């Protein structure tokens with residue numbers, strides 16, 4: 001596709017150093033399987049499934065063809081009191097993978113919308129069961145729950161909040177679970193479960209009966225793979241039950257096989273009341289998100305309204321868009337037919353060991369990982385994040401794409417990866433580390 005690298009000004013890019021990018025654009029013009037190609041023809045291996053979106057690999061024809069067919073047959077209908085079969089089929093396919101108690105899906109267009117939707121469902125549920133005073137939400141430091149106002153209010157990342165000031169009231173934060181003594185623990189750290197007790201302190205401080213829900217990424221993804229200590233999530237669940245709070249797992253990254261199990265709830269054996277998801281639901285091909293809720297929540301909210309009335313005043317023009325549903329169904333078929341979640345489980349140890357081979361490098365400060373996700377945290381330079389930003393760029397020109405947050409490089413290869421792909425990712429990672437010395 002021809003374009004002029006001198007005319008990049010009009011697009012204000014998200015979460016990007018716009019001025020810097022435009023001086024030396026990293027423009028991708030083609031992607032297929034484990035690779036993408038920049039506009040100069042350079043071949044780049046994708047070490048992070050793009051943005052944790054693409055576990056089936058890039059350029060899946062099955063998804064493109066399903067979307068094309070859907071668009072040719074029925075391109076759009078509103079989902080407000082009309083429907084099309086795809087959303088019901090996709091809901092069935094996904095809820096079949098979820099815990100037995102979670103059987104209802106509300107569709108959105110992104111992870112951020114899923115979080116804001118989940119907040120509204122919490123408030124609607126508590127009101128419907130006569131507990132409207134439960135309007136306090138609990139989240140964690142170092143949490144990322146997207147960028148809409150609800151998600152920013154729950155966020156524990158200072159850069160995502162400090163510019164915007166005006167966020168939702170009634171949010172309490174508990175600590176994140178990373179501690180110095182956990183450095184270099186592979187899988188779940190053995191220490192730190194007691195940090196779940198922070199939740200009880202919040203309950204005792206504000207009154208357990210005022211708290212609607214607790215939002216938790218089972219493994220904090222965007223702030224660098226913070227794996228829950230052994231026993232931590234179980235303790236969170238216990239405290240939620242004790243005080244009647246809902247537990248929301250934000251599985252926007254951990255869902256759809258990333259943990260070597262369908263969802264993190266399966267990996268950790270802890271069942272929440274709600275699960276938010278997005279990204280890999282369509283292999284990233286078409287924007288889509290969803291909130292899956294328990295029967296108890298769905299029944300309570302819907303039964304609180306008179307027959308024939310709308311029960312939940314919320315929805316997006318593009319909720320359950322036919323193209324997204326077609327992409328979602330095609331993606332679920334690929335997961336099933338190619339046994340990709342099992343493949344992820346089988347590759348986990350090889351991948352984690354490969355990442356741990358970087359432990360000896362003088363720039364590496366910490367390694368954390370579980371499933372098909374791992375973080376290499378480097379020693380910060382004089383300005384935290386500056387070296388990480390530089391390395392992200394250098395890696396790209398060395399033929400490797402990795403998602404960085406500050407000085408944390410978050411690796412999350414597609415589940416179609418062969419061992420040779422993992423080796424190539426780690427080799428290019430080490431080469432880029434060496435160049436910084």
Ligand SMILES: Cc1ncc(COP(=O)(O)O)c(C=O)c1O
Nearest residue numbers: 110111112144145146250252253
């Ligand atoms: C845990 C979590 N929640 C929410 C989001 C927001 O998703 P989106 O960027 O699709 O709005 C993300 C994005 O990375 C995420 O990791």
